[in-house]
Amino acid sequence: MKKLINIALQGGGAHGAFVWGVLDKFLEDGRIKIEALSATSAGSMNGVIYSYGLHKGGRQGARDLLYQFWKRISEIGKVYNPVHLLPWEHLQNGWNVDKSLGYAFFDTFTNIFSPYEFNPLNINPLRGVLEELIDFEELRKCSAVKLFLSATNVRTGRIRVFPIEELTIDVVLASACLPYVFQSVQIGNEFYWDGGYSGNPAIFPLFYHTKSRDILIIHTNPIERHEIPKTVEDIHNRIIEITFNSSLLKEIRSITLVQKLLREEWLKEEYRGHFKDILLHSMRGDKTMRELSIPSKFNTDWDFLMYLFTRGRAAADVWIQENYSHLGKTSTVDLYQEFLQSDDRLD
Numbered sequence: 001m002k003k004l005i006n007i008a009l010q011g012g013g014a015h016g017a018f019v020w021g022v023l024d025k026f027l028e029d030g031r032i033k034i035e036a037l038s039a040t041s042a043g044s045m046n047g048v049i050y051s052y053g054l055h056k057g058g059r060q061g062a063r064d065l066l067y068q069f070w071k072r073i074s075e076i077g078k079v080y081n082p083v084h085l086l087p088w089e090h091l092q093n094g095w096n097v098d099k100s101l102g103y104a105f106f107d108t109f110t111n112i113f114s115p116y117e118f119n120p121l122n123i124n125p126l127r128g129v130l131e132e133l134i135d136f137e138e139l140r141k142c143s144a145v146k147l148f149l150s151a152t153n154v155r156t157g158r159i160r161v162f163p164i165e166e167l168t169i170d171v172v173l174a175s176a177c178l179p180y181v182f183q184s185v186q187i188g189n190e191f192y193w194d195g196g197y198s199g200n201p202a203i204f205p206l207f208y209h210t211k212s213r214d215i216l217i218i219h220t221n222p223i224e225r226h227e228i229p230k231t232v233e234d235i236h237n238r239i240i241e242i243t244f245n246s247s248l249l250k251e252i253r254s255i256t257l258v259q260k261l262l263r264e265e266w267l268k269e270e271y272r273g274h275f276k277d278i279l280l281h282s283m284r285g286d287k288t289m290r291e292l293s294i295p296s297k298f299n300t301d302w303d304f305l306m307y308l309f310t311r312g313r314a315a316a317d318v319w320i321q322e323n324y325s326h327l328g329k330t331s332t333v334d335l336y337q338e339f340l341q342s343d344d345r346l347d
Helices: 013-028 041-082 089-092 101-112 126-134 170-173 204-209 234-263 286-290 292-298 302-326 334-339
Strands: 004-008 032-040 145-151 157-164 185-187 190-194 215-218 279-284
Touching: 004 041, 004 089, 013 032, 013 041, 013 145, 013 286, 013 292, 013 302, 032 204, 032 215, 041 126, 041 145, 041 170, 041 302, 101 292, 126 170, 145 170, 170 185, 170 190, 234 334, 286 302
Parallel strands: 004 032, 004 215, 032 145, 215 279
Antiparallel strands: 145 157, 145 190, 185 190
């Protein structure tokens, strides 16, 4: 029996290969049908590739196109990405690139020069990959899955959610636009940066535009770390993680409030139908991601991407076996315990 769910995809650069693995396992298993995806940054890349592949070739078409996309990311990384691990660096530091010569150069360079200075022609190799793999006019006709991509308005700081009917290559690039790497992306009269600053990912489109009550959040940014950061680099990295999770945690607080209002019947009967009782699920690759530093998001070596892909498939396999029977019936994550502090309880 197929079950219908919605999925929210976080960003995370090369860490998005973990999400590729999750989606690949879902497609292979076939028991779960995705009604809608809400995504940002690398999640947006996975989202558009998944949607277009599904639209053109069904489940196998989506699997094949996701593989092609990440393979091309690795290939262009050899040309455009200065962040590479030399053999002895990999032996010393695993997949982390923090102490690599390539990352040292990249980090220093992007802290001195803005993308308007070192890339005045605004060359983005991701554009070529997307143009090669996706016909966006055809994608906008897709009815196999609903898709919502988020970007951050540079001028106002507000989130902008683009539905599939409005998607262009610029929307996808805007959703994944890191401001110290790429120039802001103009769409209409506004300019946009990475959607992770305002919604990583945005969950609210899945409340209002879908039938399914089930929402699965696939995390690529660790919410918790056990160690206290003490070096400048570790402190900087942890601040980025907290910033990119903050908007998600705010939405989760809103979900807990609505759940309490509905389940304890605090709302008058005539108003209850205006609220959706969300069933929330979570797939957190925290063990994998805690082993990886923020700079490893720039590591596009194929072996590293395949490592994350394999980890994502394994995590999805376990999640399906443990949670499939609960879909459509109950949440499988304790929002208070997993995401909120004890003093945030509403009771």
